Amino acid sequence: MKKWLPIALVMLLSACSSTPSKTYYQLPALGTPVQVNGTPASRQLWLEHVSVADFLAQSGVVYQTNDVQFVTAQNNLWASPLDQQLQQxxxxxLGSALPGWVVSSQPMSSDQDVLNVTVSGFHGRHDGKAIxxxxxxxxxxxxxxxRPFNLELKQGEDGYDALVRTLAQGWQQEAQEIASQAARL
Incomplete structure (x- = not known):
């Protein structure tokens, strides 16, 4: 009987120490791309580059725990690099907000508008806001x-799902602002 006790103990401990599962997040594109069929677009916009701060360039979703401390989630991860998701x-x-325009992540012509974006904050915060x-x-x-942008949006509920949805809504809101300025230029 004593021979089986160590084996039973090892099996019990290994059953209790399961690894937490990883969850992957993709930003939803909330706009619907506008198709330009057969009619020439009046303007072209090349989104040349979206860059993110180093602390956001990790695979984990970032959360600010107090005024000076940030943590990167180990099990709540971006499905693809954040800068790519933001650009896509x-x-x-922008394509949805600028009907009649061709918006692309590839250069199209020499007579195009060019947009570059630098993101220094795209994370959750301890007070329930998305930054x-x-x-x-x-x-x-x-x-x-x-133009600088600084959005603080209240999450409707707790959790990473709600955070990612709120960040996507804020990103769409900023796209509307960019579209408004682009239409005036």
Whole structure:
């Protein structure tokens, strides 16, 4: 009987120490891309680059625990690099917000508007808010618009699912602001 006790103990301990499962998140593109069929687009916009701060370039979703401390989740991960997700969803959201325009992540011609975005905050915060910060630069034939953005959006509920949805809503909101400025340029 004593021979089986160590084996039973090992089996019991291994059953209790299961590894937490990983969850992967993809930002939903909330806009619907507008198709331009057969009619020439009046304007073209090349989203040249979206860059993120180093602390956001990790695979985990970032959460700010107090005024100076950030943690990167180990089991709640981005399904693809955050900068790529931000660029893809921004192209879709801008395409929806700018009907008649062709919005692309690839260069199209020499007569195109060019947009570059730097994201310095895209994370959750201990007070239940989603933070989206950074700046964008839009150029058209030598004219430049440079705007900072700083959004603090209240999450409707707790959890990473709600955080990612709130971040996506804020990103769409910023796309609307960029579209508004681009239409005026």
């Amino acid at each position: 969803t921004l192209v879709t959201n 989206i910060q950074g700046e964008w630069v839009l150029s058209r034939q030598g004219a430049l618009i440079k």
